[in-house]
Amino acid sequence: MKDLGAVKYFLGLEVAHSKHGFYVCQRKYALDIISETGLLGAKPADFPMVQNHKLALVEGKEFADGERYRRLIGRLIYLVVTRPDLAYSVHILSQFMQCPKEEHWEATLRVVRYLKKCLGQGILLRSDSALQLEGWCDSDWASCPLTRRSLTGWFVLLGLSPVSWKTKKQPTVSTSSTEAEYRAMTGLQCEFKHLKQILQSLGVEHKQGMNMYCDSQSALHVANNPVFHERTKHIEVDCHFIRDAIKEGEIKPSYVSTKIQLADIFTKALGKAQFEFLLGKMGIRDLHAPS
Incomplete structure (x- = not known):
């Protein structure tokens, strides 16, 4: 070596x-x-x-x-x-x-x-970036015209530095947009756990709760509601997974407007104005661009 x-x-x-x-x-x-x-x-x-x-x-x-x-x-x-x-x-x-x-x-x-x-x-992985994870998650309900499966997208920042992103088709059909958004939250929480383990192996303790931003108020209501009903009984495992994480202080779900939902760029084709607006908020840089 x-x-x-x-x-x-x-x-x-x-x-x-x-x-x-x-x-x-x-x-x-x-x-x-x-x-x-x-x-x-x-x-x-x-x-x-x-x-x-x-x-x-x-x-x-x-x-x-x-x-x-x-x-x-x-x-x-x-x-x-x-x-x-x-x-x-x-x-x-x-x-x-x-x-x-x-x-x-x-x-x-x-x-x-x-x-x-x-x-x-x-x-740009910034040197002045706080070692605090936060993420955005979104879904496009029943977007596949052939299988009617939804599309999940998430984006994770470590302080001000982008470290993880994903666009993935959900493995099963969701019966509502709330269910699709909730499964997107579950996917992001799995990524959070993985990144926390990596930080821990590098000697970085991440004790604070991680901010999770979602643009579905109904999905956030399900996450904070301890009562199960017919609309959530078929996603009971996901419900327990997210609620336990909230109860233990691992994540802090918050509502964010669709207009500033960074994960929106991972779930659908956007027009020029919205595409460039979200890209500018994600910490993406072009050092070779004329100033």
């Missing part, structure tokens, strides 16, 4: 050190993707995916080079390591890897054109 000094480039990750902290991006990796797809001269896109898309219902012509599609999606999946803004679009497009259509390929190329707009975008 050798001490190679401070890390600067590792497995496509570029790390810049300063008094403000560590800045991690994948600029060269993103540039390789744009070059490989032949879009170096293409017009950049302002956001990765159009609103109200119907990609799951596309029945057009199959894309001739399925292997090329799968390769590009695989590279985009790795890019999500430092690009939370791509989590939703890559999640949607990765569902068609078995049999992609022409429309799916065009949607993927739009994501690549979006990369061209913000090539050096990455995450």
